[in-house]
Amino acid sequence: MRIAVIGLGEAGATYARGLQERGADVVGFDVRLELHDVRSASSAAEAASGADVVLSLVRADAALGVAGEVAPVLGDAVFADLNTGSAALKLELEGVIGDSFADVAVMAPVARAGVHTRLLTSGPGATRFEEAVSGFDVPIELVSSTSGDAAGLKLLRSVFVKGLAAVAFEAYVAADQRGVGDWILAEMAGELGPDGAELIEHLLAGTRRHAERRLHEMQAAREHLASVGTPTWMTEASAHWLERIAADSEA
DSSP states (O other): EEEEEEEOOOHHHHHHHHHHHTTTTEEESSSSOOOSSSEEOOOHHHHTOOSSSEEOOSGGGGHHHHHHHHGGGOOEEEEEEEOOHHHHHHHHHHHHOTTEEEEEEESOOOHHGGGGGGGESSSSHHHHHHHHHHHTOOEEEEEEESSTTTHHHHHHHHHHHHHHHHHHHHHHHHHHHTTTTTHHHHHHHHHTTTTTTHHHHHHHHHHHHTTTHHHHHHHHHHHHHHHHHHHOHHHHHHHHHHHHHHHHHHH
């Protein structure tokens, strides 16, 4: 099976290498970089041409551009969008791709479990995508045939997980200002059970490293909550924290 991976950042590179190790014929493309151990194409369209499955792992604001570029050469290939975006964006992407589109939600940081990271999928091409990748030991759950359903579920989870990270940051920053940062880290870890220390470390370190991307994710979550008519108070607060952390990392 030939799989095209478009976007070779942390997640894209992990999937490209992991699927190749499991026997897939992988070709990758990224506008900024190449992987020395994965065959590269000179454009997204070249990577997608002749593929059975196309994985899009670019930023959400580039997703429509990628879809538009590869749509004319897809043939019978499944186009799976793994970017974190709103349900509305996923529906737009389906409009570009058609019945071969699969909305795929990546439910945890790929750096932890690689291709064993849990996925949700929905959309008209979801069943075909599930059948294509499950043979590579990729855990995947079929949600529905409606694009945006998988994305919406991930965004609901993000409200909790990114909100938890924001609360941890708020407590830690205040405690560190008083010189008791290590104490509050131990307290938070204790409240979260046997793996609490590791979880807190993941929340704080991951948020620092990916603050800008997670800010866009929370903006999409806010849009999703607003679309169903529920409050966005905690989501707004989480977005404020991510905005500050992203700004601090650029300083």
